[in-house]
Amino acid sequence: MAFEGLSDRLQNTIKKITGKGKVSEQDVKEMTREVRLALLEADVNFKVVKSLINRIKERAVGAEVMESLTPGQQVIKIVKEELSDLMGGDQSKIAVADRPPTVIMMVGLQGAGKTTTTGKLANHLRKNHNRTPLLAACDVYRPAAVDQLETLGKQLDLPVYSQGTEANPVDIATEAVKQAKAEHQDYVIVDTAGRLHIDEALMNELTDIKAAIKPDEVFLVVDAMTGQDAVNVAEHFNEQLDITGVVLTKLDGDTRGGAALSIKSVTGKPIKFAGMGEKLDELEPFHPDRMASRILGMGDVLTLIEKAQTSVDEQQAKELEEKMRTASFTFDDFLEQMGQVRKMGPLDELLDMIPGANKMKGLKNAQIDEKQLSHIEAIVQSMTKKERQEPGLINAGRKKRIAKGSGTTVAQVNRLLKQFNEMKKMMKQMTGSQKGKKGKGMNFPFM
Structure with missing residues (x-):
């Protein structure tokens, strides 16, 4: 993603102040110094940085922080608002002439x-x-x-x-x-x-x-x-x-x-x-x-959400929700979902849009290899229609055939089948079919 280096540095700097019950002037001074260095390294104009840092300092040592119940969070809110204002504040819409074109x-x-x-x-x-x-x-x-x-x-x-x-x-x-x-x-x-x-x-x-x-x-x-x-x-x-x-x-x-x-x-x-x-x-x-x-x-x-609305078919989404509720989700549905998600763009970019995803265990710095996703698709496409509907039929002989047909290994086929079963269990738990049980975390297959 763009801003990767800047993003990492700012997040590390801000993390130090997040949970603080009290924020001193010294804390603000140290944080703004780090923010200033991060912005200059990211090639932001020197005058722009100077004016931004002055505004953050002024607000961060003022009453809105000192009298707040969560001062650390309040400082971050200020940094976010000032960064947003720096880039223009509100979205600027495209013009429409009174008389076309x-x-x-x-x-x-x-x-x-x-x-x-x-x-x-x-x-x-x-x-x-x-x-x-x-x-x-x-x-x-x-x-x-x-x-x-x-x-x-x-x-x-x-x-x-x-x-x-x-x-x-x-x-x-x-x-x-x-x-x-x-x-x-x-x-x-x-x-x-x-x-x-x-x-x-x-x-x-x-x-x-x-x-x-x-x-x-x-x-x-x-x-x-x-x-x-x-x-x-x-x-x-x-x-x-x-x-x-x-x-x-x-x-x-x-x-x-x-x-x-x-x-x-x-x-x-x-x-x-x-x-x-x-x-x-x-x-x-x-x-x-x-x-x-x-x-x-x-x-x-x-x-x-906007990406999902333009990429995901509403009728298919409703049908999928019903299948998840009744745990009748098949490999055909899985393949369809993968296609819809991939239409939305590269997965690492989508992860950037999920709040806190960069802090989730197993997702931080996750390198999502699109080739590996193609392997998964190849495995599913090498199954017969019956096998996709009923994965329980896939015995040792069938696994060998699927691995050969998809150019993968039996170990990869086993891993996908195991994760698919875990995913179905998790769906049941999420839709209340097995209340009281905690769902296992799902990893991306082959990662």
């Missing part, structure tokens, strides 16, 4: 992931807001940029307006908006040219496009992994183009995360979206409060 102009340096983000944003608007976007290919300089956008359009089954690489980008953008009006499309997302570095010619062209199409949003796409450079780029683009928001890409990478924590303070413009992976559905609206929770190890239940 809403025009979004995508800008940024080459290599930040602008064209892919254009596709992801279009997909997000269609999938989550039921909108009809048109993509406009205005990057006529980078080799294959137009082809890349057209390929994304085909993959997503979305229209792309293009005039090839010989036309003027200002004309392309203007005509795209005209076409969207004529065809009653809700949004036009204009993919503009980037450069390897900021130059006058690039800025002039972007200024001309902006003047011609009068966009409702100007989104700057920046690579979170470039740290402080991302903040400098944001500052420069904002001065020239008066951007309306930032989209951070590669926030799932092993990044120090300083960009996300500094951009709002430095530019005054909100982070609107975050790219959380390479797939075309891995773009999330940026919620500062949820991100602050994740950084401090408090989880992010709301995002987890």
